[in-house]
């Protein structure tokens with residue numbers, strides 16, 4: 036047992052119910068953190084002093100932590116709550132849904148709310164992508180898309196097309212498929228024996244010496260897509276199922292695609308009959324100012340994976356949108372046969388679908404993708420004003436996202452970014468950090484003043500850290 040948190044003497048459910056608690060400090064002291072194993076977290080660092088990091092409540096653009104500090108949610112949680120927290124429309128929709136149809140299996144039967152959602156998502160997707168398969172997370176969405184790609188080729192007489200191509204620094208979740216095509220070394224190195232066979236990685240597109248402080252898409256780097264030709268020559272196109280990339284790499288610290296890069300990837304994939312998958316788990320549903328980054332960038336892939344912002348993060352949901360031809364290829368066997376032996380108990384859960392409908396209603400009614408486009412110049416100007424602050428070696432931005440890259444710290448990997456993240460939790464700002472990058476993706480409902488205030492706090496944190 037560690038820190039100020041108390042061991043043993045479990046609180047009853049009533050005591051744990053947040054709306055019963057007025058003294059957040061008292062609640063925090065009741066929590067026993069020892070059994071909790073935190074994902075993608077230094078557990079030892081977390082448990083040494085958990086109170087700043089333990090969220091007690093959230094409303095609008097703010098969390099309140101166990102120390103009673105109100106924190107601006109500068110990263111929309113994990114890029115997933117663009118409408119902020121406890122949005123009344125979503126709360127109402129979910130409550131209504133749980134009273135009418137709380138659950139329906141997704142095998143052999145379905146929920147009407149979910150079927151309607153598929154139609155809606157298909158309408159928002161780029162032309163030609165109109166078949167929607169639901170999962171519960173980004174990781175599941177990615178693994179689903181990889182399996183669809185393999186299945187498609189097999190069903191169309193190209194069973195040798197089984198290889199996948201990802202990209203260095205890419206993040207596609209933590210399933211064995213997504214991890215294998217992912218290109219973040221730390222996420223892969225412990226699990227090498229379980230890696231999916233036959234995966235190559237394109238080079239990443241980040242070169243600080245060529246693109247530091249680029250605003251939006253960097254001008255340098257489109258030629259890196261030609262590396263795909265080298266990989267195709269090595270293995271032969273007849274062995275390659277799909278290329279998967281995030282149109283904008285989020286988890287590696289907002290790496291924005293160079294102008295012309297994705298267009299070139301598209302051309303090469305088309306030339307060789309390779310499917311192109313855009314992993315839009317972060318960029319999907321408005322983050323770049325359009326429903327999908329594919330639309331903003333004018334490049335249409337063969338499949339899109341999505342998750343996060345579709346339900347405003349309130350209830351987990353993910354999925355894949357595929358071209359109709361891909362779906363049709365699966366429909367070729369005996370009429371009553373199950374065409375795709377894949378799915379999850381909670382695929383397209385009606386509660387998630389209800390949350391998604393309400394979320395999409397609000398995006399639409401309040402033109403929030405338009406708001407992202409309107410806020411982007413402010414986001415760009417505010418973040419780029421950090422150029423010249425101590426240890427800031429790069430600023431990147433795209434849509435309503437930005438990252439500030441700091442010079443490496445002598446104290447160890449990520450230590451500069453980590454210490455700023457931790458200081459932020461005391462000074463009213465929650466942000467993401469990855470490596471020495473601090474990443475921001477504020478709620479779409481943020482006001483201009485909130486974005487300015489966020490950058491003002493960040494500036495102070497950067498100066499204090501120096």
Ligand code: PLP
Nearest residue numbers: 172173174206207208314316317
């Ligand atoms: N793909 C991308 C591009 C992501 O950014 C993420 C998560 O951040 C995932 C997949 C995995 O999503 P999840 O954590 O919901 O499994």
